[in-house]
Amino acid sequence: MYRFHLxxxxxxxxxxxxxxxxxxxxxxxxxxxxxxxQLSDQQAFNAAAxxxxxxxxxxKLIIPAGKYIVGPAKTYGSxxxxxxxxxxxxxxxxxGCSNVTIQGNGNVQIKFLDGLPFGTxxxxxxxxxxxxxxxxLIRLTNCSGITITNIxxxxxxxxxxxxxxWGVGTNPYEREHxxxxxxxxxxITVRNCAFNSFGRDGALILEDRNAxxxxxxxxxxxxxxxxxxxxxxxxxxxxxxxxxCTFNYNSSKKIITxxxxxLDIEPERGAVCKNGIITKCTFRNNGGYSVISVYAAxxxxxxxxxxxxxxxxxxxxxxxxxxxxxxxKIAGTVLLTYDATDESKGTRVENCTFTDSLPKTVVYRGNYxxxxxxxxxxxxxxxxxxxxxxxxxxxxxxKSRLDDxxxxxxxxxxxxxRFKKSTTWGKWAFLVSNTKFINCTFTTSGVADFxxxxxxxxxxIYQNKNKFINEATRQKY
Numbered sequence: 001m002y003r004f005h006l007x008x009x010x011x012x013x014x015x016x017x018x019x020x021x022x023x024x025x026x027x028x029x030x031x032x033x034x035x036x037x038q039l040s041d042q043q044a045f046n047a048a049a050x051x052x053x054x055x056x057x058x059x060k061l062i063i064p065a066g067k068y069i070v071g072p073a074k075t076y077g078s079x080x081x082x083x084x085x086x087x088x089x090x091x092x093x094x095x096g097c098s099n100v101t102i103q104g105n106g107n108v109q110i111k112f113l114d115g116l117p118f119g120t121x122x123x124x125x126x127x128x129x130x131x132x133x134x135x136x137l138i139r140l141t142n143c144s145g146i147t148i149t150n151i152x153x154x155x156x157x158x159x160x161x162x163x164x165x166w167g168v169g170t171n172p173y174e175r176e177h178x179x180x181x182x183x184x185x186x187x188i189t190v191r192n193c194a195f196n197s198f199g200r201d202g203a204l205i206l207e208d209r210n211a212x213x214x215x216x217x218x219x220x221x222x223x224x225x226x227x228x229x230x231x232x233x234x235x236x237x238x239x240x241x242x243x244x245c246t247f248n249y250n251s252s253k254k255i256i257t258x259x260x261x262x263l264d265i266e267p268e269r270g271a272v273c274k275n276g277i278i279t280k281c282t283f284r285n286n287g288g289y290s291v292i293s294v295y296a297a298x299x300x301x302x303x304x305x306x307x308x309x310x311x312x313x314x315x316x317x318x319x320x321x322x323x324x325x326x327x328x329k330i331a332g333t334v335l336l337t338y339d340a341t342d343e344s345k346g347t348r349v350e351n352c353t354f355t356d357s358l359p360k361t362v363v364y365r366g367n368y369x370x371x372x373x374x375x376x377x378x379x380x381x382x383x384x385x386x387x388x389x390x391x392x393x394x395x396x397x398x399k400s401r402l403d404d405x406x407x408x409x410x411x412x413x414x415x416x417x418r419f420k421k422s423t424t425w426g427k428w429a430f431l432v433s434n435t436k437f438i439n440c441t442f443t444t445s446g447v448a449d450f451x452x453x454x455x456x457x458x459x460x461i462y463q464n465k466n467k468f469i470n471e472a473t474r475q476k477y
Contacts (some may be wrong), residue, residue, distance in 0.1 A: 023059065024058060024060070025060040025062065026059060027064065028044060028045070028062065028063045028064065028068075031047040032044040033063075035066020040071065041069055042070045042071060045068075045070060048061055049091075049093050052094055052097055053094060053095055053096070053097060055097075057097035057098040057099045057145070058100070059099075060100075060101040061100070062103050062105055064108075065104070068109070068111070069111060069113060070111070071112045071116050072084075072089045072116065083132055085132055086129035086133070087133065088134075089133075089134060089135040090136050090138075090139045091110070091135070091137050094138075094143055094146070095142060095143070097146070098143065098144045098145045100145070100146050101148075103150060104152075105150070106150075108150060108151050110151060110152065111153075111156055112154065112156040113156070114156065114159040116156075116160055117132050118134055118163060119132055119163030119164050119166060120132060120165070121163060121164065131166065132175060134177040134199060136179070137195070138153075140180075140188065141184060142184050142185060143185040143188075144185060145187045146185065146188045146189070147188075147191075148193055149192055150193065151194070153179040153194055153196065154194075154196060155177060155179060155195075155198030155199060155227070156197055157198060157199050157253075158197065162254070169229075169251065169256045169257040170287075171254065172256065172258065176200060178203060178204050179195025179201075180193075181203075181206075182204065182206070182217065184206075184208055184211040185214060186213065186214055186216055187216045188216070188218070189218050189220075190220070191222075193222045194223045194225075196226050199227075199228045199255065200227065201230045202224030202225070202231045203233070204232075204233040204235065205236055205237050206236055208270075209269060214236050214237035216239045217241070218242075219245055220244065222245045224245065224246065224247050224250070225248045225250065226249045227250045228254075229251055229255070229257040230250055230263070231246075231248070231250040231263060232262070234265045234266070234273050235268040235269070235273070236269065236272065237271070238275050239275045239276075241277045241279075242281050243279045243281075244281065246281065246282045247261075247286070247290070248283070248285050251286060252285060259288045259292060260287035261289050262286045262291060263283060263290075265292065266293075266294075267295050271297070273293075273295075274298065275300050276300070276301035278301065278302065279304045279306070280304075280306065283308045283309065284311060286311075286313075289316060289317050290309060290314075291317075292316070292318075293317070294320065295320055296320060298321075299321045299345075300322040300323075301320070303323075303324065303326065304326045304327055305327045306325075308329070309332055309358070310332025310364040311362050311364060313364050314333045314335060315334055316332075316334045317334075317337070318335070318336050318337070319335075319338050319374070320338055321338055322346075323348075324348045325347075325348070325349045326348075327350070327351050330353070331354075331355050331356070331361075331363050333370075334370045335373070336373070337372075337373045338374040338375075339374050340376040341375075342376065343376045343378070346374070346375065346377055347374060347376075349377075349379040349380070349382055351381045352383075353383045353384075354369055354370055354383070354391070355369070355386070356388050356389050368390050368393040368430075368431075369384065369386050371392075371395075376405070378408075378409050379413060380410075383413070384415045385418060386416065386430075389423060390429060390430045390431055390448075391415055391416075392430040394408045394432045404434070409436045409438065410435065410438070411437075411439060411440070412438070412439050413437075413440045415429070415430065415440065415443065417430075417444045417445060417447070417449065419448050420445070422447060425448075427449065427452060428448060428453050429442075430450060432454070437461065438465070440466045442469070443468075443470075444468075444469070449470075
């Protein structure tokens with residue numbers, strides 16, 4: 001029996017050997033790249049991509065430590081220059097490949113050339129294409145089983161040669177220039193990478209209907225900062241995950257293109273965005289909403305242990321089903337507006353802290369800190385610290401019974417009105433209706449209180465072991 005088992009082990013081992021042998025390890029230097037020489041390595045990257053595409057994958061590409069310069073090889077600037085339009089100059093463009101690893105060894109930086117033209121050309125006639133793109137650092141189309149590790153991509157968008165604007169925003173340049181462009185690809189893992197300072201998005205996921213579905217895309221310890229439009233545009237895909245990533249300072253410098261978010265969850269081309277898990281991530285200092293999702297085709301997304309700050313505009317807007325915010329810190333104005341048809345699709349907030357002020361930090365404040373205009377919204381074990389504006393505004397979009405299950409429910413929550421002077425709404429610490437409070441604590445500094453509003457409105461329920469404290473007198477009221 002022992003010999004039989006040993007024979008089976010040898011057979012299975014040999015059977016696996018050819019598959020393992022198919023994976024070819026190559027070095028970028030084999031294609032002519034020389035790090036730190038201040039010369040363009042675009043052709044070397046293009047040659048490596050051609051090699052991988054020729055094998056349909058099954059390649060491990062190792063990029064040795066150092067700084068690499070990329071971008072179109074031609075230098076523009078002469079009086080007779082001809083800037084190409086409608087073309088992409090991708091650095092690594094992989095199509096129809098599987099089982100590929102792109103691995104940086106040591107400190108690997110890939111930076112785009114100074115002075116690359118970007119935008120649109122003026123004076124084009126006969127409806128000719130005037131778009132001047134740069135292309136992506138890495139583009140994946142119809143690929144599967146791709147791993148990218150330890151690469152710092154620098155789009156260098158502050159040193160572009162800006163042409164005419166295109167798009168919507170204060171200073172928009174909505175032409176193609178992504179750090180990572182994923183189209184109809186699945187089983188993608190990205191670790192310890194940076195996709196910063198690109199002309200459009202740090203990364204973009206797209207999915208065409210009836211094409212290879214986008215599934216199982218994960219990012220660990222990555223940054224999507226200082227990009228011209230969004231840090232990350234999630235426009236299609238099932239099972240997208242982020243762990244310990246940053247989405248900061250997007251659409252906040254020379255390029256300001258809407259929506260200008262840290263993370264924009266926006267299904268396109270008939271796709272859906274669902275089953276997302278976003279853990280220990282930071283969203284702050286973006287030109288638009290730091291996080292936004294306003295489409296019903298986006299659903300079932302969990303934010304856990306995240307920091308979401310609105311510094312120049314709202315921090316968060318959610319109008320999509322089944323979103324959960326858990327163990328997170330949120331500063332600035334928040335809008336929760338999804339009209340769920342039942343509780344399973346309603347927005348849930350669990351064990352979060354909300355504030356309208358942070359030490360040594362500018363925080364954007366609307367008329368309220370948290371505005372709720374949807375149905376079946378449930379908020380539990382959360383704290384609201386308001387210093388300048390009322391903490392909560394609730395509104396339901398249709399007439400309802402006093403105890404309608406569609407109404408907003410706060411349970412085991414703490415509301416602190418820490419005002420030093422009257423708010424724009426006078427003595428009210430919040431404005432609520434059609435809202436149920438269960439086992440909540442309301443604390444006031446004495447400037448504005450909560451109970452007056454609760455008593456004034458007959459459309460609130462709050463006789464459920466709630467507690468009211470006046471910090472000025474240290475007494476319950």
